[in-house]
Amino acid sequence: MRFLFILFPFILLSLFAARPDAAIPGPVQAAPGATSARIQALLADTLAESLPLVQGQQARGFYRGRAYSPTWCAAYQPSAQGRTALALLTRAEDFGLLPSRYHAGALQALADSLAQPGAPERQPAQLARFDVLLTDGLLTFAVHLRRGQLRAFTPSPLEKAGVPFAPAAWLARALAAPDFARALLQCQPQQREYQQLQQALARWRRQPAGPDAAQRARRARQMALTLERWRWEAIPAADYVLVNLPAYQLEVVRHGRVLQTHRLVIGRPASPTPTLSSRLTSFTVAPEWRVPNSIATKEILPHMQAGTRATSEHNFLVDNNYTLYDANGQRLDPTTVNWQTVSAQHFPYTIRQNAGCENALGNIIFRFANPYSVYLHATFNTSDFQKPYRALGHGCMRMERPMKLAAYLLGPDAARAKLPTEAQCEAAPKPRSYYLRRPVALYVRYATCAVVAGQLRFYADVYRQDERLSQQLFGRGLAPAVSLTPNPQTHHKL
Template identity: 30%
Template sequence: MKHQIIVSNLLSGLVVLCLFACGHKKSAPKQKVIVENIRDLDEVVKENIGERLSFIADNGGLMEDSVPVLRLSALQHFYQQGGQMAQWSAKGVPAEGVNAMLTEIREAIQVGLLPDKYHAKMLTEALQQVQSDPGAQKDAALWARVDVMMSDAFMKMATHLHYGIAARDSITLRKDSLYSDTVLVTMLQHALKEKDISGALHALEPVHAGYLALKEGVAAFKEKYDGHTWDTLPLNYTDTTAFKVLLTNRLVQGGYVDTAGLEKDADGLLTDTTLLKKGVKKFQQEFNIYADGIAGKRTVAALNRPAADWLIQAAVNMERWRKLPDSMPRQYIMVNIPGYTMQVIDSGEVKIASRVIVGTPRNRTPVLNSVMTNFILYPYWRVPYSIVFKEMLPAIKKDVGYLAQKNLEVIDHHGNVVDPYTIDWTKLGKGHFPYVLRQMDGLDNSLGIMKFNFQNKYSVYLHDTNNRGLFKNSFRAMSHGCVRVQQWDSLAMYLVREDTVRHPRDSIKAWISREEKKQVNLARRIPIYLRYFTAEGKEGTLLFHDDIYGEDKILRKQMGY
């Protein structure tokens, strides 16, 4: 009996502790509070705003629509500054900025953001209610809800437009990462006072040419495909009559084939089969797929993607531009890994554009920021140990002559060249390998004629290649991680063009013709950025690239897409 009483008391105590320690989420604020006298409305709205701020505090930062606020402290500061009075309405009449803010929310995808993150559904319903129901104009709860959600939407959108949604990472070039509460409040107060919500928000966007081109492409893409839906095609199929009918219908839905007035056979197929191939090719060209006119698995998968999914791919890349600083250096090198391109930018102009080859999905080229310091003519290639152990050592153990075939030298820890036939290769492996494999310079070298060095922890660099035919490939994720540059000679000439005292005109060409091994230190180091853009703007349209390393999937998740 005594034990039962003790256990009972303990259980009672635990229940009480749970009630106080765990707490209960505060019930949602009143959804409807009708004020008969319109003169009293603003004061009741004020009380309801206070209730909503308390509810957010007790509800883990979530609002009534389960969307988290940007920062509760910023909202509290804003309403304290305004005497907790409504800022987006007065006596049942919406402020001038309400429609502008709602438009920005509805069209958020055009700046790479999702409307749902800014209370789109609940704000739209509330304002439609005001327009359709005169009695709703006296609903203090409705106006308080609109007020707090509008304020949070502005602060959140302002922050996301400038800094992006995902947290800063190791390559984010911005020194700051968020607006203070004071800055956000001042910004919102000024926008409401000047009645320029849209102007205040768009002034916070990046001004980089790449971002603006992407934004222009998004607008054109949205205009072309907004409201369009299409049928999906089977991913596993045979080239049957049934599949051709489905494919034709899909191409018609996308505007790639116009079948009006064209002759068809008994199965509904176009009698001119070349027209179907042209339609496939037209789609492939628009979505940057090798345009062979054949509806292979990759093309079918792309045909099946809804327009909204392509827009999210563009949005993810707008996010990447927001991680760059407000202004870039006057001169810099930009490598776009999935786009297989390198550009040299000078005063906003592209001075050199080159195809590149990047790392395979297994041997990724890293995203990074660095500074180019020098380049070397006729460089040795010190083979990374990862390649030695994965690829070369097994081949050497089978045939030591492999080293001569690949133009490789064996170097000991003293820097001396060692005869490979004096080494017992069977005893070497990851745990014991006291040598370096070095590929001798010359046209047989994997680095080609030139290597461009920049500081980084990954031991990667830009270089020429002895297999230049690979630049013709559309898929160019083929290296061990370094970046092979097609226009390596133009890049070298650009880097020394102003240093005419140490490097007279045509000196590089002379060194190359004499096959001189030479290191050229740059008088002015140039920033280099290796980035990952799977969508770009080009001539008013969107240019998509494959997500070769799956980085879009990761960033989509971070952004809540």
């Protein structure tokens, strides 16, 4: 009996040696097939009772293309690529996002658990949960980087019509790339405004906290809100004209370089300038101003009624170079109208201001297609450009040095077109339109922080949009920094 007891292990070894596909017995381990089966079972749970999947449909498509094999695990541990992916989600705040929305805490707990010796029968379940949860977090992360958190179902301007962003396909391509993290992050807007601000936020978060920790946290949130807006309204063009409303500024950008900067006066909070995307296709020198009905009834009509009551010898319309027209477009003598019977609700007239030194549009206007009837134009009241607070208008944008922009838009045609100087326009105000051979993209955006000439700048939330967006994204906790002073800028070195 003792001889048989000694001989038994050798008999077992000879039996396994006779079978090429056999393995020498060792500690019981989870087979990859068992993990794949667990992954498939988790994804089949369409009610998400087992895992809180956000991108369940995309995750199922992703794993079907991989025959449900584990993606982020190797040798029953998170793989090197899995650790890289988890680290990316853990630092989601560098992109203005919250790690908790991508399962970062649960994933780290699973990774720590897998690193500990445990019951072998639990390994396939833990591996499957880690793998699927990490995939779901990455898919959600990619969608938020591309489209923003609040508009995850709205196509980004970077997406072509009829070709929506497919996060599962994007994730699969990133996996095949030499640098996984770099490839995944390419789904973000690539424009200079977004990229510079995102990098500034990452550096900002790595600076040591001091006595101003609360203020720094508010500034970080302000950057996060601006990044969210840039994802909604990303810029696909390489050459464009950009208006940033809180900065009261227009920039001419060509291949990532700012060629011109112009100060602006924008709409006051009661009549804010809207954000929009359009194209500059033409402009008019020495333009006639067709007064909007709202301005005619709210601002001009009271002057006409007051003048009638006072039996003034002066006529407000004539004194300000306005012309009155009836509903059929026929010119009217304003003294023949009983202005006391006219009201804002019953105003069957249109008013135009002729070209000239007192014209509200100045000596040039840039009209562009938009549903708000706003445009860029000059002004003869240039003193407003020296004020730090310039939300003073009705909604249109008054522009400093507009002829410089006109010359840029004409490009090589500027000399041949004989663009008049501002002095010539004032001396002989004759309307003339110029049409661009190459239209230029125009974007009006709302960004309360930006990197300008290598310096991080914060602007006052002039329309209080950050306040509303912060509540939508982060609740009523830490509010963004709000400046109540008229100074619109705060500068920080990077």
